Amino acid sequence: MTTTLNRVKMIHTDFKQSIWLDFIDRAIMRTGKLKNLIDEDGIRGGTSNPAIFEQAISANSDYDEDIEEFAKFDADPENIFYQLAIKDIQAAADLFMPVYNEEVDGADGYVSLEVSPLLALDEKNTIAQARELWQAVDRKNVMIKIPGTLPCLPAIKKAISEGININVTLIFGLERYEEIAYAYIEGLELGLAAGQKINRIASVASFFLSRIDLFVDPLLEEKGLVEFKGKAAIASAKTAYGLYRTIFSGERWEKLAAAGAKPQRLLWASTGNKNPETKDTVYVEELIGPDTVNTVPLSTIDAFKDHGLPANRLEQQPEHALAILESIAQAGIDMEEVSLQLETEGIIKFETPYKQLLLSITEKVNKK
Template identity: 65%
Template sequence: MHELGQSIWLDFIDRPLMNSGQLQRLIEKDGIRGIISNPAIFEKAISSSQDYDGDIRELTKEGLSNEAIFYRVAVADIQQAADLFLPVYEDKVSGADGFVSLEVSPRLALDTDKTLEQARELWQAVNRPNVMIKIPGTQPCLPAIRQAIAEGININVTLLFSLDRYAAVAEAYIAGLEDRLAAGHPIDQLASVASFFISRIDTLVDPVLAERGLNELKGETAIALAKQAYALYGRLFESERFRKLASLGATPQRLLWESTGGERSRFFTRQIRGGPHRP
């Protein structure tokens, strides 16, 4: 897959996966190029394993809130995963693979300042060059994304569904690079992805198509949007504006195809190029 221009990022993380050596094998033998996490993934990992019980008991003694305990546990896992992916990150086309993502609290999705504050805290807590902090692509979070990029934080912008919002996210990334450059800081070590969701679009649209007797179009909307998003990606990151940044080491904000499951996934990888893609 990687030789065909696709990068597979695994949508799962837990301690048994890492401690058993299975993740190492996935990296070395199966070509996994990164990891995505979110609070729901960690909830499943923590609730289905006893590997976390000792840490949780000790952290509870510190009088921490549930969310603070969660992030202390999650940061430790992200650090371990980032260390495993470091050879992939170092053996790279600059800004490409080897990244592990940790998400800010979804409760902050409509709060610009608190999202940025937590993004800074998580970035500093993990303290790995190949971590990406996930920020949702909501309207209030666009300024937080721009400022985080200006401060040198790798960002995974998640939950993108529309072309207009994707364009706004790409603008936030490019503007953040320009802000960072204007402040006299290097831009050649930054990386970002824009996570464009696939199957969830069809989940919403397909019932409407069925009601209108357009069954032949079911399963097509998301891929059509993804093609348009990729075309827009090409225009934005081949523009003269971005070429000036690229000449100073900036890398494009890659599209990451999220929620690509089952039969759609197999069709999707034949139709769209320019990962990373994750199943």
């Protein structure tokens, strides 16, 4: 009997990259589909965001009974939402716990829950909510998502110093990525100096991809540089990976590693391709490489299972990636300005469904 090769599973077994699912809701857990993805396809973690929860809670009745029950004690829609989300994240974390326990100190098996997107520029309330969610979920394999905005860098550092696992989200540029990586290191150093054990702290830096190309490609077309369309995001990611290898090496890092610290892995996010002119698995195929994570929509996982081509491409031709970014810069496109604009837009893209989610919960409460 022949065994069909599972292309998704190969990404981890052969190339040491972890594939996480960029989707969590009750139906995928209730039906056993998530467990099947873990067991059969080698999915090694999960991420959520306000847009995913808005779709899950607004579009079906899976949450209605809990909404009614929670509203008896507190009708505030935000408090109801987080009670719903915490319940889901706990259930998902329990499903991923065997993955967390596979390797020393929990290399994978994490599930992410985001602080309110309304706090994206609010350091004080971000760290306060990160602490609350960390304690409320009460799972060692949860990550709290904090946006990588300039005001939230101190919150990221503080959370890490307190032993909270952090998924830093909404990263679009190389300068900000570097600041985030050093915030992680500084947080570990503070924790170690305070007597905190740092061998169980985990973090990822979520670099968003498809939105970069969606923004930059029209600018390239205007300038007649069509040969670079669809390449800015991958070039940025490969360059970020080079920074990662540099930052998490050397004497400063080795002192932390000796105390059990793990590098903050790069996580490729926004990897569902939104451009019909290019291959639907491009942001998976081109960025497979060791010690990284890719959080992938279910449709892209299915596509990769069908026709993906697993190979280590992340480490190939780093000089070519730098040359692409240099050519884009010479054309007058400032990628740091692009990243800041995308960050602003990204906050809005999470705020909008979050506000709609709260409105939907309010409507469900008022119908009872």
